[in-house]
Amino acid sequence: MNSLVDLHLHSTASDGVFPPAEVVRKAAARKLRYMALTDHDSVDGIAEALAEGEKHPCLTVIPGVEISTDIAAGDVHILGYFINWQDATLKRQLAGMRDSREERGLAMVEKLAELGMPLEWSRIKEIAGDAVIGRPHIAQAMVEKGYISYIGEAFEKYISRDGPAYAERIKLDPAGAVALIKAAGGLAVMAHPLTLPNAEEMIKELAAAGLTGIEVYYASYREYEIERLKRWAEKYGLVATGGTDYHGLDPATETMIGGQHVPLSAVEGLLARLPGAKT
Incomplete structure (x- = not known):
């Protein structure tokens, strides 16, 4: 129910x-x-x-x-x-915090490239559409490239807080x-x-x-x-x-x-x- x-x-x-x-x-x-x-x-x-x-x-x-x-x-x-x-x-x-999210996204994409998983930033922006770019958008791009099998795998292996491709951003x-x-x-x-x-x-x-x-x-x-x-x-x-x-x-x-x-x-x-x- x-x-x-x-x-x-x-x-x-x-x-x-x-x-x-x-x-x-x-x-x-x-x-x-x-x-x-x-x-x-x-x-x-x-x-x-x-x-x-x-x-x-x-x-x-x-x-x-x-x-x-x-x-x-x-x-x-x-x-x-x-x-x-x-x-x-x-x-x-909130606008300042969202700008920081995009900067964080770029930093994670750079780290993923260093790990042998290059992604096109233009494609990530297409996936995000009008939304602020977040980690799920990066994860979806990783799935499309065949680097991972499902979105959750990106978090489990790469972009969670302790992951090798994680990047911080401005927070209150x-x-x-x-x-x-x-x-x-x-x-x-x-x-x-x-x-x-x-x-x-x-x-x-x-x-x-x-x-x-x-x-x-x-x-x-x-x-x-x-x-x-x-x-x-x-x-x-x-x-x-x-x-x-x-x-x-x-x-x-x-x-x-x-x-x-x-x-x-x-x-x-x-x-x-x-x-x-x-x-």
């Missing part, structure tokens, strides 16, 4: 496979009541998603973003919900991302917290900085991990949210839209934290 809520979805506005409108149509077809478009460092797909959402009265499309941040222990991703996606400061900051620190989201009228939620070795310490730190919630119901989390995250959410006064982190990359292995149970209380909790909400 599909969930009625999915608060972590990607489109071609960042590194997803399907255009924003198609993501909304897929969510509507799976009978979701609430979805959030949360592209990486981009709000470019929100207008299209909201317009498509108006055609599906049973579905509420929440404008969102997923901001990539960095600490010594690894990546920390901060989701922003109910943001003013037209906020000038937010768009300016986690507290800075929380502040940016709040300044744009949104609510900040820490995505997939268990990717960090010191997850609870980071949650505690960000809760003090204005974090609203943590992603508890996540596609790859086991029941005992979800229970641990629920305890942390309660301990630090945070909303327990969740989603699939759907990109449309590989239907054989990826959790489909709405495929991770997320209770309606996730949306209700966020709505209660919006500025001006009635208690």
